[in-house]
Amino acid sequence: MHASEDQILIRDAAESFLGDVSSSAAVRAAMARPEGHDPEVWARIRSELGWCGLAIPEALGGLGLGAPELVLLLEQAGRHLLCAPFVSTVCLAANLLQQVADESAQARLLPLIADGRLQATAAMPATPDWASSAASLRAMRTASGWQLDGEIARIPDAGTAGLLLVLARVDGAAQPALFALDPSTHGLQLEALPTWDATRRFHRATFTAVALTTDARIDAPARSADGLKRAAALAQLYLAAEALGCAQQCLDLTVAYVATRQQFGRPVGSFQAVKHRCAEMMIRIESARSGVVGAAQLAATAADTTSLAMDCAMARVLTLDTQFYCAQEAIQLHGGVGFTWEYDPQLYFKRAQAGSHWFGTADALRAEISEALLS
Amino acid sequence: MTEARPALPEDELFRAEIVAWLDAHLCGDYEAVRHRGGPGDEEADPVLRRRWEQELARGGWTCVGWPKAEGGRGLSIAQQVIFHEEYARAGGPGRMGHIGETLLGPSLIAWGTPEQKARFLPGIRAGTEFWCQGYSEPNAGSDLANVQTRCWQEADGSWRVQGQKIWTSLAHESDWIFVVARCVPGSKGSKGLAFLLLPLRQPGISIRPIRQMAGGNEFNEVFFDGAVAEAGHIVGAPGEGWKIAMGLLEFERGLSTLGQQMHFLHEFELVLDAMRRSGRTHDAQLRQRVAQAWCGLRAMRYNALRVLADRADAGLRREALIYKHYWSNWHRELGKLAMDVLGPEADVVSDDPLIRRLQQLFFFSRADTIYAGTNEIQLNLIAERGLGLPREPRPAAA
C-alpha cells in the first residue's frame, strides 16, 4: 500500500508536466478549441511521455505497468482537468481491447495505441457496465460481414479519434459483440454535443445500415462475459482516480483561498465553520484515496472478477460523492468569486456533475454492491 | 497489505498456528465470552475474561507486537495483522488488557526506566495487572492541558496526588492507573505536569461508577486524596508529563486498528443478518446504506494498510490524521443503520443475542466520536496539521 520509487517518479513527472501544460489558462484555451484539446500537448503525451502505453504489456509495445501506476497519472490528470483524449484512448478503448478483444486484434491495435500512433475511443455508458450502450445498437450478419443500426448516446473524443470501438447486441447471443471501425465509415453519423463541461468532448453516434467486414468484429467470445465485467470495473477505477484528483484540487484551491482572504480582520480560514469544512473535505478525499489505491492494488493481483468489481465500484462511489461534495464546497467557500467564470471552482463543479453518471451513478453502483452483498 | 502482495509461506504457517491455537483454547468455558466484551460490553463476565487474558498470555499471544527483549513476541507487522484478523474472526473476547498492552506498555518501552520496565511489563504481558487511563477531569476534557489534579514529592521521594479524574474507563476492573497531574504549583497549560503510575487499591483513592446511556457502568470518577505513587513511578522527569501523555496517545493509532476493523466487519455482517431476518432485504434505501457502509469498511481497511505501510512519521501523514474521525463516524452510522434495519424491534430491550449486540453498537458508538479526541477536536487537528490553516486561539501558557 506504499508508493514505490517508480510510482513516485511517475506521479511527480505527471504533476510537473501537467502543471505546465494544463494550467487554468491552458484548460480554458483548450475548452475554446473546436477539438476540445491542444493537439500539441496530446502529441507530447503520446510520444514524448509514452503515457498511452503505461498499462499495456511489454510484449505489445507498452511499459507493462498496471492499475497502481495508471491511477497515479489519472489523479493528476483530474487535478489539472487535462483536456486530452487520454481517458478515452487508454481507460476505455485500450482497456476494452485488453480485456475483451481476441489476440490478433490485440496484436494489431494495442501496439499502435502504446506508441501513440492511434487515438481510439469507446462508448461512455450511463450504467455501471457497457450493456446499455450495446442495447441501443444492433448488429446483424450479412453476406459480406455485419450491418450495424442504432445509436450510442455518448462517445468521448469521437470527433478526433482514429478508431471507434462499439458494443452491439446480436440477436440470439447472450453477450454483445465488439466491433472496431473507422469513425468515417459510411452510414455513421457523429453529432457533437455542446456539453456544459467543456473539458471532455462527447458525440452522439447514429448508425444507419453501417456495413462492416467480418474481421471488424474483434471480441474473443470465450472471454467476453468476464472480460466486459473486468473492463467496466477498471474503467470505473480509472474514472475514480480522475475524480479524486478533481476533488483534491477543489480542496487545494479552497485552502489557498481561505488562508489569504481576510474578513473581520482575520483570514476566513481561521473561522472554525470554514476550517472544519475544509477538514471534512480532506477526510473524504483521503479515505477515497485509500479506496482508489487499494482497489488499484487489487487490480494488479489475480483477484477474481467479483471482488475486483466490488472494490472498483467502492472506489467509484466514494470518489463520485467526494468529487461533487468538494466542488460544491469550493464554490461556497470562495464566496462571490466562486460563482464567477474567472475562478476555477465552476470548472470542477461542471466536471463533477457531468461525471456523476459515467459508468452509472453512485446510487446505481450502491445498488449493485448491495446485490452482491445480500444475494 | 495482505491483498497487496502474496502472503509469504511463513506468514501462512503463522496464520495456521494462531488459528489452531484459538481453536484449541477458545472453547469450553470460554465459549460464553466469544464475541463478547470490548467497549459497550465490558460488563460481560470480567472474571472469565481476566482468566482468558492469562490463557492468552500462557500461549504467548499477549503483547505480540512488543520487541522480544521486552517480553513481547516481536512479530512483524504483517504477522500482527494476521494475528488481529484471526483473533477477531474467531470471536476472541474483547481484550481487558488493551490499555496496558497498547498504551502504557509501549510508552514504558519508549520512555520508562529499566526498573519501571522490569516492574510493570511482565504483569501486563501475563494478564495479571490491568491498567486504566487517568487523563480527563471535570474541567479538562478536550482542553486536556487544563488538568488541575496536583502532585508533589515528599521527603522520602514518593509522590502524593490530590484531585479528581473523570470518565476513567474500567477503573473498577483495573489494578493501576496512570495519571497526568500538575507538579509545578501555579503552572498553566502543558507546562509543569508529571506522569505518574499509581496502584488503585490504596486508601487515598476512591472510585465511583458513572452510569452510561445504555445503562452500564464502564467508566468512573476517580478521587485522589493524598494518594501515593512510589518515588520511582514517575515516567519522564517532573515537568515532562505532557510529552509522555501525548506520546502515549500516538500509540492509540496502532496496529490494534486492524483488529478493530475485523470487529467492524463482524458487526457489519450482523447488520446483514438482521436485515435478512427482518425481511427488509428489498428495502431500496436500506440497501443503499448497506452498500455505503461496506464501501466505508473497505476504504477504512485500505486506509489502515496505508497507515501501517509507513509508520515512521505516522503522526504527520494525511491518512493517519483522518483515521479517527473516519472510523468513529462510520461506526456511528452503522449503529443507526442497525436500528433502522431492526425497525420497531429495536425499541424493545432484548435478550436476543443479535438484537442486543446491535443495540449496544447503536448506543456505544455514540461515544466513539467523543473519546480520544471529539469530532470537533479532530477537525481542528486535521485543518491545522493537515491543511496548515490557522490554529485555534489558545491561552498563553504561564
Ligand SMILES: Cc1cc2nc3c(=O)[nH]c(=O)nc-3n(C[C@H](O)[C@H](O)[C@H](O)COP(=O)(O)OP(=O)(O)OC[C@H]3O[C@@H](n4cnc5c(N)ncnc54)[C@H](O)[C@@H]3O)c2cc1C
Ligand atoms: C465512553 C468514554 C470513555 C472514556 N474513557 C476515558 C478514559 O478512560 N480516560 C480518560 O482520561 N478519559 C476518558 N474519556 C473522556 C474523553 O476523553 C472526554 O470526554 C473527551 O476528551 C471530551 O471532553 P469533555 O467530555 O470534557 O467534553 P468537552 O471538551 O467539554 O466538549 C464538549 C463539546 O464541545 C466541543 N469542543 C470542545 N473544545 C472545542 C474546540 N476547541 N473547538 C470546537 N469544539 C470544541 C467538543 O467537541 C464537544 O462537542 C472517555 C469518554 C467517553 C465518552
